[in-house]
Amino acid sequence: MAFNFTVIKKDASSGARLGRLESGHGVVETPAFMPVGTQGGVKALSPRDLEEMECQILLANTYHLYLRPGAEVVRELGGLHRFIGWNRTILTDSGGFQVFSLGALRKITEEGVHFQSHLDGSSHLLTPERVVQIQHDLGSDVAMVLDECIPYPATKEYAMASTERTARWAERSLTAGRRDDQALFAIVQGGMHRELREACARRLASLPFDGFAVGGLGVGEGEATLHGIGEFTAQLLPEKRPRYLMGVGRPQDLISAAGYGYDLFDCVLPTRNARNGTLFTSKGKVNIKRAEFVRDPRPVDEACACYCCRHFSRAYLRHLYHAGEILAAHLHTVHNLYYYHRLMDDCRLAIREGNFRDWAAEFKRQNSQAIF
């Protein structure tokens, strides 16, 4: 089945939309949050845990899987879905963000990115064409182009040169061979400069990409700039294509961004926080490590129906955390991702029922003090 995206309903009072993304591995109702499975597994969860929380799409990372176990190994083993035991939709990030995080270990040229592996120091060159090819081998449903995530702060001169190169790379990506049923998304960069964001968005929007992402946000620019650039850029993207806000991820950020018209999100926040003992609830964030929970018989969130909340007390979770038990990471991750998925359920329901603006305002009001 070929990739397809349909906007089912547009919200009257915001840019929010209800959508339906179809891939060769099923349907993704949007707005949707994608749990991060960097190395081919969401940390501390098995695929059935994700199925149980009705997760419809996972994110995996091209850079990491390219280095280990290698794209050819994955291909030989039947592709990423089979390799990781996940039969629903997979989006692979290109690894641009990871490569650029390597700092001194990488060098950017027009051709691509030369870098040394963070695992064994071996030398590699990733070009826009090669990155598409690797994702072809991995067999994800949605591939991302190679981009440069511009550091913050950056001079306008650097941001312009980088953004233009990212756009040229995107054009080259379209020339690389890929399967008909694998979608390819472009990534809008431009730093914190609206004119660069606009130029990049318009240039990429004119090309036959299946979807458009906005990258380079959440890199230290502060909340106001993130939301300002995020909202501005969303409006420049084709209405009929899915829009993906990369790496931005607090609950209130997702709700705001859904209101700007974004359809897809990913972030390590719920999974990383889980492993650190910070849990999201309907009444605010809970730091399970705290002494106040030592005898607390309540579940993390009395309004939550996840496996963790149905079976275990805050006291037990705190005990497991302090005892260094792997089970703590597992149960906390189950809870946090369940919370994110139900948040997206609620978001879609609000759009469907035409009360997104009120719902979003109420969510932010309830959570403005307690949680974030």
Next chain:
Amino acid sequence: MAFNFTVIKKDASSGARLGRLESGHGVVETPAFMPVGTQGGVKALSPRDLEEMECQILLANTYHLYLRPGAEVVRELGGLHRFIGWNRTILTDSGGFQVFSLGALRKITEEGVHFQSHLDGSSHLLTPERVVQIQHDLGSDVAMVLDECIPYPATKEYAMASTERTARWAERSLTAGRRDDQALFAIVQGGMHRELREACARRLASLPFDGFAVGGLGVGEGEATLHGIGEFTAQLLPEKRPRYLMGVGRPQDLISAAGYGYDLFDCVLPTRNARNGTLFTSKGKVNIKRAEFVRDPRPVDEACACYCCRHFSRAYLRHLYHAGEILAAHLHTVHNLYYYHRLMDDCRLAIREGNFRDWAAEFKRQNSQAIF
């Protein structure tokens, strides 16, 4: 429901027996292996994972739970079953083994064991009576007496003095108050001296304990001595009571010990090996870390029906292990404990069908070279 144990069938060609242990939390068919949940959780597994593999009894550790989160906390939260979310049978080890492992941090007197916590250095005294009381607070189905696990090697003089003290402690344990539905098992010590084992077993067997354990084996004495003392001691224990061989745990050891007439086993081997990437299979041990598995599409064990083997390849498990993913520990533990539970199923079936000796011989023949 009060504790009860029934021998259903005795094997004609060995000491093996098929049994049924009933507690207030269900039935345990014996011979049975008890996964180790030291701190109130089997490492990397949730209770439902254990339920799925048809685990009927868990072991938890009194010493660890006494220190953290504390027996009173567990009691206040409704007891250990509720605290850890496990509604089947729980046996709590007394912690004698753990206390004696503290070395310089502990001092033994007739009264009990004075020791400093391995967590915060705080001073504690555990007496035989107090250990029963703590297990009363924890609310396990089967409590164990405080004993001294004699170091190996030890002089006969020391072993005798220690064994006699352990026996006196066992007598004192019976005077401590406990619930009617909580069983109390004595522990036979005696080092590697048959006359001490015999004296200890006879003395304890004359007392109204609900079951009898053999401790102090697997401490470095070597396989021949372990099995010699293990077999010798089993024969000295009352036929109508359950017999528990503590901490001994390779698959072939369990089968031999079932043949000596033991009913219960525990060992960290399957769970610890799992976290180290060593997996038990019907064809021998598999070290999943090895390079030969990098492209191996087969499950760990093609004869295994566990969640791990039904969904994942050796190649993926190897990848997860090398990538440091928690999921590796989880999946490997699911597999190894599933293997142990099916081994016990097979063992019980062989006794039931009257071919235990042949089955045990065949198991050892098949596994003598490949596995162990």
